[in-house]
Amino acid sequence: MSSVLVSTTINGDPIEFACPPEETLLDSLRDRVGLTGVKEGCGTGDCGSCSVTLDGRLMCSCLVLSAEVEGRQVGTVEGMVENGQLHPLQESFIDNAALQCGICTPGFLIAANALLERNPSPTEKEIRYALAGNLCRCTGYDKIVRAVQVASKEMRKKSKKTKKK
Amino acid sequence: MKISLSPTLQAAANGEESISIVAATIGQLLSKLEAQYPNMSQHLEAGIAVAIDGQIYRDDWGKEIPTDAEIYLLPRIQGG
Amino acid sequence: MGNDTSYTDQKFEQVGRRVRRPDGVDKVTGRAKYGADAYAPGQLVGLILRSPHAHARIKKIDISKAEKLPGVKAVVTCEDLPDLTGGNRGMMDILENCMARGRALYDGHAVAAVAAVDKTIAKQALKLIKVTYEKLPHVTDVDEAMEADAPVVQDFVFTSGVEPKPTKPSNVSGISQFGHGDVDAGFAEADVIVEKSYKTEQTHQGYIEPHACLANMSSDGSGELWVTTQGHFVFRNVCSTLLGIDIAKLKVTASEIGGGFGGKTHVWMEPVALVLSRKANRPVKLVMTRDEVFKASGPTCSTSIDVKIGAKKDGTITAASASLRYQNGAFPANWGMIGAMTAYACYDLKNVKTVGYDVLVNRPKVAAYRAPSAPMAAFGVESTMDLMAGKLGMDPVEFRIKNAAKEGTRASYGPVYGPIGIGPTLEAVKKHPHMRAKLKKNQGRGMACGFWFNFGGQTCTDLNIGIDGTVSLTVGTIDVGGSRASLSLIAAEELGIDYEQVKASVADTASLGHNDMTEGSRGTFSSGMATIFAARNAVEVMKGRAAKMWDIPVEDVVWENGGAKATGKAHSNLPPLTLKEIAAKSPQTGGPIAGHNETVADNAGVSFASHICDVEVDPETGSTRVIRYTVIQDAGKAIHPDYVEGQFQGGAAQGIGWALNEEYIYGKDGTLQNPGFLDYRIPVCSDLPFIDTEILEIPNPNHPYGVRGVGETSIVPPLAAIGNAVSNAVGVRLNHIPMSPPRILKALDEQAGG
Numbered sequence: 001m002s003s004v005l006v007s008t009t010i011n012g013d014p015i016e017f018a019c020p021p022e023e024t025l026l027d028s029l030r031d032r033v034g035l036t037g038v039k040e041g042c043g044t045g046d047c048g049s050c051s052v053t054l055d056g057r058l059m060c061s062c063l064v065l066s067a068e069v070e071g072r073q074v075g076t077v078e079g080m081v082e083n084g085q086l087h088p089l090q091e092s093f094i095d096n097a098a099l100q101c102g103i104c105t106p107g108f109l110i111a112a113n114a115l116l117e118r119n120p121s122p123t124e125k126e127i128r129y130a131l132a133g134n135l136c137r138c139t140g141y142d143k144i145v146r147a148v149q150v151a152s153k154e155m156r157k158k159s160k161k162t163k164k165k
Numbered sequence: 166m167k168i169s170l171s172p173t174l175q176a177a178a179n180g181e182e183s184i185s186i187v188a189a190t191i192g193q194l195l196s197k198l199e200a201q202y203p204n205m206s207q208h209l210e211a212g213i214a215v216a217i218d219g220q221i222y223r224d225d226w227g228k229e230i231p232t233d234a235e236i237y238l239l240p241r242i243q244g245g
Numbered sequence: 246m247g248n249d250t251s252y253t254d255q256k257f258e259q260v261g262r263r264v265r266r267p268d269g270v271d272k273v274t275g276r277a278k279y280g281a282d283a284y285a286p287g288q289l290v291g292l293i294l295r296s297p298h299a300h301a302r303i304k305k306i307d308i309s310k311a312e313k314l315p316g317v318k319a320v321v322t323c324e325d326l327p328d329l330t331g332g333n334r335g336m337m338d339i340l341e342n343c344m345a346r347g348r349a350l351y352d353g354h355a356v357a358a359v360a361a362v363d364k365t366i367a368k369q370a371l372k373l374i375k376v377t378y379e380k381l382p383h384v385t386d387v388d389e390a391m392e393a394d395a396p397v398v399q400d401f402v403f404t405s406g407v408e409p410k411p412t413k414p415s416n417v418s419g420i421s422q423f424g425h426g427d428v429d430a431g432f433a434e435a436d437v438i439v440e441k442s443y444k445t446e447q448t449h450q451g452y453i454e455p456h457a458c459l460a461n462m463s464s465d466g467s468g469e470l471w472v473t474t475q476g477h478f479v480f481r482n483v484c485s486t487l488l489g490i491d492i493a494k495l496k497v498t499a500s501e502i503g504g505g506f507g508g509k510t511h512v513w514m515e516p517v518a519l520v521l522s523r524k525a526n527r528p529v530k531l532v533m534t535r536d537e538v539f540k541a542s543g544p545t546c547s548t549s550i551d552v553k554i555g556a557k558k559d560g561t562i563t564a565a566s567a568s569l570r571y572q573n574g575a576f577p578a579n580w581g582m583i584g585a586m587t588a589y590a591c592y593d594l595k596n597v598k599t600v601g602y603d604v605l606v607n608r609p610k611v612a613a614y615r616a617p618s619a620p621m622a623a624f625g626v627e628s629t630m631d632l633m634a635g636k637l638g639m640d641p642v643e644f645r646i647k648n649a650a651k652e653g654t655r656a657s658y659g660p661v662y663g664p665i666g667i668g669p670t671l672e673a674v675k676k677h678p679h680m681r682a683k684l685k686k687n688q689g690r691g692m693a694c695g696f697w698f699n700f701g702g703q704t705c706t707d708l709n710i711g712i713d714g715t716v717s718l719t720v721g722t723i724d725v726g727g728s729r730a731s732l733s734l735i736a737a738e739e740l741g742i743d744y745e746q747v748k749a750s751v752a753d754t755a756s757l758g759h760n761d762m763t764e765g766s767r768g769t770f771s772s773g774m775a776t777i778f779a780a781r782n783a784v785e786v787m788k789g790r791a792a793k794m795w796d797i798p799v800e801d802v803v804w805e806n807g808g809a810k811a812t813g814k815a816h817s818n819l820p821p822l823t824l825k826e827i828a829a830k831s832p833q834t835g836g837p838i839a840g841h842n843e844t845v846a847d848n849a850g851v852s853f854a855s856h857i858c859d860v861e862v863d864p865e866t867g868s869t870r871v872i873r874y875t876v877i878q879d880a881g882k883a884i885h886p887d888y889v890e891g892q893f894q895g896g897a898a899q900g901i902g903w904a905l906n907e908e909y910i911y912g913k914d915g916t917l918q919n920p921g922f923l924d925y926r927i928p929v930c931s932d933l934p935f936i937d938t939e940i941l942e943i944p945n946p947n948h949p950y951g952v953r954g955v956g957e958t959s960i961v962p963p964l965a966a967i968g969n970a971v972s973n974a975v976g977v978r979l980n981h982i983p984m985s986p987p988r989i990l991k992a993l994d995e996q997a998g999g
């Protein structure tokens with residue numbers, strides 16, 4: 001059984017790796033690329049802790065084969081920090097105690113970011129439905145929803161400012 | 166001193182609801198308990214907790230027992 | 246010990262602040278390392294082969310083909326795990342649960358394991374192992390397992406707690422009884438008696454991070470283990486005993502933990518990883534799949550409970566009894582006993598009797614799950630309390646207040662209570678605006694109370710002061726939900742410095758004395774206590790150093806506002822020395838400054854909660870939505886209110902899942918039908934409303950700050966609170982958890998038909 005060679009872009013960086021044809025993107029990201037911020041909670045698409053973006057779209061990396069990401073853009077939690085600055089969602093998660101154990105946090109950040117890019121001012125209900133593919137067993141989601149609400153406000157303020165400039 | 170026993174422990178003390186042991190510490194209490202009631206050894210192995218005036222101690226042999234305290238023995242348990 | 250643990254009503258500078266947690270940035274950037282995130286050069290992939298049968302004799306395991314597959318470095322069976330337990334049956338149970346010995350006791354029981362250079366080869370190797378099974382009769386239901394002709398799960402188990410001693414093995418491993426007074430006389434006095442039976446199904450803790458470890462045994466007999474656990478010191482002791490390693494030679498490092506809730510207090514597979522590594526002479530990483538987590542790491546008990554309560558017309562309970570049958574999986578445990586202890590802990594009862602039955606079945610070994618055993622008992626008792634209130638025509642809250650335990654009450658499990666919070670939580674329920682929110686059609690409101698003991702345990706803490714005046718706090722209790730932030734606040738409080746100057750971390754087993762599990766809500770309680778005393782020791786050292794710097798007697802030095810102050814007229818010219826200044830001069834005044842404490846911090850203080858819940862039930866589909874939820878709980882003193890609220894909300898959400906959806910479903914063949922998050926459905930974000938919290942602070946007299954354990958109690962009331970709400974919404978009593986749509990529809994049909 002021969003490996004496939006995959007050339008792709010991950011968090012903006014060109015990356016190449018070889019892997020068995022049946023390997024999932026989740027396994028490749030963790031075991032070959034060293035991006036262990038992508039977590040495995042189930043391996044069957046039910047928990048969202050392996051969430052990444054693929055060409056900007058939210059995906060469970062455990063359901064994607066690495067061979068499929070050839071030539072595409074992959075985004076993980078490791079890519080959310082820009083110029084050494086935490087993303088407003090990351091700040092808000094810490095400030096609002098939206099994580100306890102934190103294993104679900106990377107997945108929630110990716111999913112919430114995908115939501116806010118699509119819909120900068122979601123209602124509580126929209127937030128809850130957009131995050132329904134991500135499981136958290138520690139928080140009861142209360143502080144996660146609040147953290148997303150706070151971040152969305154912050155981000156809208158910021159984008160207004162940049163527009164005015 | 167009067168030592169009250171949880172019903173679960175009473176069989177090992179000939180069915181008594183309470184027994185009398187003089188002890189200055191939890192450690193002394195537990196060793197005298199076993200000496201007086203050999204059948205307690207199975208419970209001691211599984212663990213016995215000592216409540217002194219309502220406060221439950223699980224492990225502290227050195228804990229002093231005030232002479233006028235209410236002492237209650239019950240099985241030791243664990244949490245999550 | 247000589248440390249004063251008693252409560253002082255002090256004003257706090259740091260404690261109670263909502264600070265940012267020290268591990269926050271690592272966790273939002275993906276840098277934090279959990280169980281599966283460690284890698285070692287040359288590491289192998291470990292995989293476990295599991296029994297597909299509920300109960301079977303293992304006649305033969307042929308590993309020869311698997312061993313020959315290129316890339317396979319080790320294959321192990323129970324032959325590689327000889328019995329070194331010296332007759333300790335508890336240890337033997339752990340070993341046998343890690344790897345079957347001649348008999349597979351449940352669907353998912355490990356029978357062999359491999360280590361290979363990659364996942365693909367390891368998977369192939371598993372397929373090449375040939376196991377010859379002979380199926381045996383099985384039993385998975387708790388009531389069926391108690392019947393006389395039920396298949397015996399373990400033939401070394403004889404019922405304890407009965408006289409005369411039984412001569413035949415039984416699935417009932419123990420019967421335990423609690424209570425006081427004379428219940429027969431009490432029931433005779435009652436005007437009204439309510440009796441009802443209940444069932445609750447088995448649920449899993451459902452931590453999102455599967456069990457994972459990286460084992461690395463060296464040929465000199467020493468080893469290292471990286472593992473996700475609630476207690477790395479206990480794991481070290483267990484693994485050392487089972488594998489014949491000297492305790493000092495096995496270094497266990499706890500990873501960040503992705504949830505545990507009790508499930509990571511037990512050793513499930515770590516000895517297998519170590520033995521694979523020993524055999525292969527290479528590091529081995531072993532990570533469970535979700536399927537394995539469900540099948541082979543301990544869920545909670547399923548139960549069957551009978552409750553009987555008698556009361557006078559004025560609402561005084563005259564007698565209460567319960568019979569509680571708890572299924573412990575394939576190994577003996579005492580979860581039924583604990584259920585019997587907690588059942589009536591909220592109430593002041595003259596006559597009470599509870600009997601707990603601990604029962605073996607062919608299911609995975611049951612593990613602790615947050616306030617283990619209490620939620621099911623509370624479901625039975627609190628549902629019956631509502632039924633009784635209804636019969637008496639009393640308001641359920643008033644009825645509970647009338648019978649609530651208070652300081653001086655003899656608890657149903659024996660001892661007499663000190664200051665406790667059940668009364669205040671009930672009064673808070675009465676005042677809460679939630680109780681006045683309008684309900685619409687098909688909606689119902691319910692409330693219920695809950696109790697949990699909370700524990701302390703062995704604890705050891707180091708506090709070192711750097712030359713720049715910053716403080717490293719080293720603890721041995723795992724941080725499951727933000728305790729490093731809380732402990733840093735405590736250290737800062739004692740030293741009189743800012744939170745930002747303290748950095749807390751969790752030590753490996755080679756760097757600190759033994760610490761018990763982070764279980765029984767003890768993380769912040771016990772390590773908090775040890776931190777206080779370690780800091781006080783360091784303050785004593787610093788007072789001595791200040792005295793040296795000033796060249797005055799140490800008796801003339803006091804510690805105030807984060808620095809040393811010279812007292813008395815003779816020294817009035819001496820300006821105070823800050824911690825920073827003293828630290829800077831430490832090389833000249835006697836070397837490093839440290840404080841240390843080891844303690845058995847018992848006495849975490851009992852805690853009580855009352856929950857209020859509104860639900861809406863769709864009579865067409867039987868599906869239920871929680872529309873409003875309020876948690877009111879006594880925290881003693883909230884060190885970091887955000888994380889106290891977080892514990893309240895998380896526990897409530899788990900309880901909601903248990904009440905409405907979650908259950909292990911076993912087929913007729915005794916195999917688990919739903920070992921995945923798709924079919925075992927835990928609440929998702931869109932299932933829940935915001936969960937309102939109210940923290941009461943009734944100080945624990947045995948903690949300097951009044952802290953109580955807070956982590957567990959919040960899962961106790963939800964089953965009953967939701968049960969009561971659903972029953973009020975649909976007008977029929979639900980007595981089987983979870984109240985899934987089919988069960989609700991069935992109850993509605995029966996009501997319509999009858």
Ligand code: FES
Binds near residue numbers: 040043045
């Ligand atoms: S690991 Fe991919 S969804 Fe759970």
Ligand code: FES
Binds near residue numbers: 098103105453
């Ligand atoms: S914080 Fe633990 S699973 Fe979400």
